[in-house]
Every structure is written in C-alpha cells, then in structure tokens.
Amino acid sequence: MPEILLAARNVTKQFPGVLANDKISAQLRPGRILALLGENGAGKSTLVNILFGMYRPDSGEVIIKDEVVDLHGPDDAISRGIGMVHQHFQLVPPMRVVENIVLGAEPSKRGLVDLAEARKRVVELSQRYGLEIDPDALVEDLPVGMQQRVEILKALYREADVLILDEPTGVLTPQEADHLLSVLRDLTETGLGIVFITHKLREVLAIADDIVVLRNGRVIGETTPADTNENGLAEMMVGRSVVLRVEKSAAEPTDVVLAVDELEVNDDRGQLAVDGLSFEVRAGEILGIAGVEGNGQRELVEAVTGLRQPLSGTMRINGEEVTNGSARDISKRGVAHIPEDREKHGVIAVYSLAENSVLNRYHRSPFSFRGILRRDVIDRHAEDVVEEFDVRTPSIAVTASSLSGGNKQKLIVGREFSDDIELLIAAQPTRGIDIGAIEFIHRRILEQRDKGAAVLLVSAELDEILGLSDRIAVLYDGKLMDVLDAQDADRERVGLLMAGITQ
C-alpha cells in the first residue's frame, strides 16, 4: 500500500485577476479522511479540480500513490483510482441504477452490453461495502440520499482508492447526513482515502482525521478535530473571531401580518408542490420554514410574493386578501423579499450597483418623477446602502457581476431593508456566502424582527432555522408536518419531521 494516496505539493493556479491557489500543499494517506474547509472563493474547488485533472496547475506537483503525475484530464485521474462525487449529481435519471453505475465502463459480450454481468458486479460491490441499493430501480425514483449512494458506487466500481466528495451533505436531511458520515467512516477501513469538502464545521469535527483550512487561496492552517472546536475552525476560516450563535431576546409577537389558508400551488411541471398549507406569521416574530430542498419551499415563497399564481386557498396581509395580487401589489404593502436565487432574481448582473439598489422601487418617489429616473437621488441611495450594509466595492458605478456572492447578498438585503418593512420573506438568505456576511445578515434580520416586522424565513440550513426562528414549521412533500416552538425544537426532532416521520 502506498504511503501517500493523493497529495498536492506547492500547487499554484492563477486565474485572470485571482490567485486561486497559492502554493497549496495537502496530503491524504490511506484509510484517512481529509477535510478541506474554507469559505466560498477560498480555493477549495480549484484545488480539487486540479487533483481531479480538470485544471492543470501553473506550478507545483500532484502526487498520486507516491508518484508525481501530470494529469491531462479527469479520465486520467479516474484511471489512476481517483473518484469524484460532485455536488450536482452526474446521473441519468430515467436509467436504472445498474446502468448508471457501469455507464462508460460497461462489461460487454460480443459487442453488446452484458447487463447480467454488470448487475452481478454491482450487487457484489454493494455487499462488499455495505452500501445497500436496489440495482433495478430507476434513478429518478430514488430519494436524493440514495442517488448519492449511486454516485459513490459509481466511483467504487471504477476501483477508486480515493473518493473526493464536494459538499456531499448539502442536499441531505440531518439523519441522512449522519448516515453518510458513518458510511464514509466504514469505507476507510478498506484503506480507501476520502477528501471531504464542506463549509459545515460540525461535520468536519465529526468525521475528519486531518483538517486543512484554506483562505484566499492559501493554506491557513492544518489541524485535527482533537485540537480544535467550532469556534477555532471558524476563526481560521474567517481570520477573526466570529459569533456563531446569534444572541437574541425572546420574541414579542403582536398582530397577525401574513395569514395563509389552505394554500395549494403547482410547480413548473404542473405537479402539486404546496399541498394545503395554513399558517400565520405575526409582527415581531420569525417563523422558520425547515425542510429539505424541493419540498415546496420555492413554490410557497413565489406564491406569497406574487411571482406564482396559487391554485386555491387564500393569503392575507394585514387582513387584506392578496391571493391573486401581482408582485408589485404585494411589495406595495411593505413586503420585502430576499430571493432564494440571487443571480436569477436578486440582481441584474450587467446593471450598476446604483441601478440594482432601486430594482423594485425605481418607479416610486423619490427615485423617479413623472416617469423620469432621478439619477442623483438613486446614486445617493446606493451610496447609503453600500455604506450601511458594508458592501465591499470600489464604487457604485461597477456592475453587480463584479461583486462576490456575499457582497451581492448584502446589496440585496440593503435594498430590501431600506424601507419600513411589514413582512420580510427571506429565502435561503445566507446561501453560499462567507461566515462574516452570514453573521451580518442574521443580525439585520433579527433587527427587523425587533422593529416589529413579521419574518418568514425559509432555509435549507437547519442551523440557521434553529438559530433564528421563534417558531419552526417543518415542510415535507408540500405539507406542514408540524409547527414547533423554538425552545421545543432540536436537530433530532426537526430532522425526523424533515424526513416525513412523525412519532
């Protein structure tokens, strides 16, 4: 057995304007789990893409099984025993599990695919590693956790000695995630090495043998779970001490602001996605909607903000019916919306920060007068937003596309928070942004609550829901499983509800 399975030695990679990897070294030994930790843009993906042969380093070496290699592409890496499970699965949904696993490396007989042989090998493989799966099921019928298992088997089928997993728990319930971690632990017992990329500190501490923390393309530190804790890791990632738990006082809810009754909404394919939801959000409280993604959250938010027509049911804001109101009708009533997908809905990439800062209030006084935009007022407003919400930018004249994700999100939050808010709808408000910005946005959301806004928080990050919400509603398959008071909610209980299990 080799001493080093996979390693980067002084790997440097320059992209136009960014030094993505600056002399990075990290190594993986057999039977161990290496966690790569870092914020978005820290250089994790670049490093992994270099190790998997997608990019070539400008300088430095890649070592596979004690040997310096020059990878010419992913095929090269795969043939040397590197397997990768991408964040977005690379599966063919209408094909069977066994077909997906052998795809591209099919056993054949007389030029035809030997499915019987393939099936035999897959069953053998799944037994050997304790990864049970129905080889004849269609991938599209499998839950996400099982699809991920297919991806792992796919890599093992190609005789991988190293598995690289990119944010593998993002799409899983807490229980599924815990299960995955134990499966990975078992896999290492055969001598397999695993590179685990994540931004979830809890998981790193739970599973890693070695931790490498990246920041701004550089290795900031190496540690092990025994020598650190969540705060220590967060500090390494961000470069300063951060508050992971938001301090908040008890909510003082008053009048009902948003009342949703028996709401039914279809998704884009015309399937029922929101199935008879009823709930209320009061002024001065945060109602968190927990749930694995794809259980109707998007459709719910779009219906409540006027972007999607509900099938039936009613929605009221401050007692007035808004069920079939347009996005503008609803925003007129003091509704702010932090959209789930900031690139798609939140900003117009080619617009300047100034134009983006008035994206949904350009038509109102004082930003325009009789149909003419008042550029000077808009510019001043943008300066205020940038200043108050700490958007890091050289000027308000640059395009939104030049901002990092976190700064784009701060711009959106700043825009939405610049009026008095009756109702705030925050969908995945901190997705894919750095810890510093997360902390900032969480504080601002709480501030709105304390000023008397009703807040509907939708998030796939359970920690965010648990940390911010006063009440927690769990959404599963378009239905509300239960609504819990925050003090009665813990990971375990909410996690089971997210999986559709009621005791």
Add this chain to the structure above:
Amino acid sequence: MSRSLLRTVATPLAAVVFGLLIGAVLILSQNASPITAYSALVVGGLGDADSLLRTLQKATPLIFGGLAVAFAFKAGMFNIGGQGQLLVGAVFAAGVGFGVDGLPMVVHLPAALVAGALAGAVWGGIAGALKATTGAHEVIVTIMLNFVAGNLTDWLSANPWKDNSGNNIVARTPLVEDSATIPTLGAVPVGFVLALVVAAACWFVLERTTYGFEVRSVGHNRNAAQYSGIKVGWIMASTMAVAGMLAGLGGAVESLGVDGRFEAGVNVGLGFEGITIALLARANPLGVIPAALLVGLMEAGASRMQFKAGVAPELIDVIQALILFFVAAPIIIRWVLRMRADNSEQLQLGAGWGRS
C-alpha cells in the same frame, strides 16, 4: 469616460476597417485600384451638396430601421420584422398623403407621418402581443408578418390605391400632396433631422425613464424583472410596438420625403439593413446614427465608384456583409486586437524601464 467610449467603439470600428481591407483585396482582384475606388466612393457620398443630400437621404430610413432593431434588442428581442413594419408605414403614410387634400401642411404632414408610425406600431405590436400571450417566438412571427406586409402593400398599391393617371401600369400610389411632402433645408432633408431627434429620444427613453429601465431590465434578466414587479408581457408587447413604430416612421419618411409616393418593390431590403445598422451600433440608439451614415455614404457613392474605378456596385453589398460578419463574430476582432493590446502593454513597460 473616453477610454470606455473607445472600448465600446473598438469592435465596430475594427469591423469596418476589416471589411474595407478585404474589400480592397476584392477590388485588386478585379484589376482596379482600391484607392481610386474608395476615394470615388467618398467623393460620391460627400463631394458636393447633391451627393451629401443623397447620403443623408439614404441614411434616414436606415436610422429608423436601425432604431427599430436596436430598441427591441434592449428588451431582449430580435426584431426581424423591420421590413414589414417599414412597408406598412410607407403605404399608409402615402395613403394619407395623397388621399386627403385641402389640409395645411402643419396638419397634413404630421398626420401622414403619424399614420405611418401607427401602422408600423400595429405591425410590430402584433408580434409582441403574440409573444407575451402565447410565447410565439418574435423571430418567426415577424418573418411571417414581413410576407403579409409585402403582399398587403403590393395589393393596396395595385388595386384600391393605384395611381390611375395617364397610362400608368406600375403598382404605385399617386404622388402625395405638396402639403404632405417633407421639405428639404438646403442639402439636409428634414426627414434626416427627424431621424436624429427620434434617435436622441430613444436614447433618453431607454436610459433616463422608468419605462426604459423596465425595458432594459426585461432584456437583461427577465426573472429579476418579474421579481421587481415589472409586467414582463406588457413590456415585450409594448417594446415591439415601439420598434414597429420606428420602422413605420422610416417607411413614412421614404414615401413622403424621397419617393413622393409608395411604389411596390422600391423599398425592398431597407428594413433588413436595419439589422446590420443595429448590430454595428451595438444596439445603442446614438450609435445607430454614425452606423447609418456610413452605410448611407457607401450606397450613395457606389455609382460614382463604378463609374470612376470600374468596380461593380455590388461590391458595396459584399463589404456590408463582411462588416456584419465581423461585428457578429467579435471573437476574431478581439483576437486580433488582444494581440496588439498585449504588444503595446509590453512597449509601455519597456519605456518605463528605460526612463528610470
């Protein structure tokens, strides 16, 4: 500011230069002199009052046609229907121009222009409304409407609105009344002035009004526009109507200022050149003016070039096509310019070292 302006015009400018260079090779291959040919082209387009007038007259409908495409571009739509919109604008402007008499010019001429603009707006608006309500692609619909417009205007000018004076057998309307004819100020046709004003107005609407903000938002990111409360369907429909109106005005100016009537077959192709103009102008309403002037100049000077240098006037079409090709394939240009930009950077660096 000037540097960003330079950056903006670099691609179209380079496209023109490349087009002319390849044109020069083609002229050489005909055993003619490119210098003689091109200087004849310029003299033919700018040499005296008459040729200047011709250039401006040629450029006028091109400005309108270019605006019709550029405006729709801003909302993310490709208006291939400039030709049809221009034709209906031309025939209805002529209809009001010859069909009504006894009005003073201040009433008659604007009425005829408005008739052309409205006809074009309806023609463009149909495509926009179909896009907004049914999702029918505007490229397909406007192409089909071009055929409808062509046949409709042929029929109108050959039947109910036919010029029956003398022994005319051509499908054309009678001459428009003097009170509906666009006058000329020296070498400058008033229609050209109108085109400049309309181009400036388009720029103002797009850049400075809330409506323009909505149009650009829809063009850049339809989802974000919807999120911000913009009625995307209305913007698509109304933008196409405005685009049609612009092309319709171009047709009206042709009928009322250049031809003096509508004649079937005379305006063929004018609407399509709007696409070239808009691409060359990178969909900027103000950029449409120099782009249209350039093409207008080439067309005005083509016959002199043929006479002086013995080069077939079709060469102008080839050069235009080459320019369009280079504008549409900016990678080629960027590749060439990039190489030069790198060299100049190195040169600057070297000079800096030399001084220190």
